[in-house]
Amino acid sequence: MKLLEVKQVSKRFGGLTANQDVSFDVGEAQIVGLIGPNGAGKTTMFNCVAGFFAPSEGSILLDGRDIAGLPPEACARAGVARTFQIARTFTSMTACENVMTAAMLREHHVGRARTAAMRWLAFANLERFADRPAASMTISEQRLLAVARSLALQPRILLMDEVMAGLNPSEVRLAVDVVLKIRDHGIACLIVEHVLEGIMPIADKIVVLDRGVKIAEGTPQEVSSDPVVITAYLGD
Ligand SMILES: Nc1ncnc2c1ncn2[C@@H]1O[C@H](COP(=O)(O)OP(=O)(O)OP(=O)(O)O)[C@@H](O)[C@H]1O
Ligand SMILES: [Mg+2]
Known part of the structure; x- marks a missing residue:
């Protein structure tokens, strides 16, 4: 069975259709890239x-159970974690406290939640910030902090929304290494990314959206040589 199955999902905002009849799936510990031009519906x-x-229509199965329409905290408990396109950091809290906010969902004992948070900070190579205010971190460090915080939910699948945007090439390599480590940890990764040099070398599969519709799906090689994709997205 697939870990995540998105089946014929549509999402409308009034007259605007942001997702139309989109289907794809993500296997256990797979890395799947979701790409497409601005406003594609990612x-x-x-x-x-x-x-x-x-969703306005369709179903979203996690391990065969429909989670469509459940509130965020129920999705998180079911095993779905996500980062936000604009990193939402609690800037007045330390990096460790930021991760603890998520660790507390699984571990109510403060000391044990702190220990778990420290483990995820180390996982994301951010231990040095543990006791420093998150406001002292750069945007790229805050993106990794958001990843560490999401991991503290102990998800089955992590949704990362443009964690590599604006990073320099060495920061992209660090972020790619963290993604591979997450996968090796047994957690599936669904990644929205415009930084194609970050996602193409590591993805098992790429799904391409354009104006709300899935226009291609396949290996990175298949989609990057697909004329429909090139016209819609890679052409520029
Ligand atoms: N809450 C909302 N209310 C109304 N329209 C929305 C809402 N969220 C998104 N949209 C619209 O849905 C469409 C898809 O937006 P979405 O943010 O999903 O695109 P995206 O692929 O993530 O784009 P980008 O690469 O720029 O982040 C856009 O036309 C957007 O304006
Ligand atoms: Mg977006």
């Missing part, structure tokens, strides 16, 4: 999968 799809929006 973040909307994340919001549907993570419970921030109820």
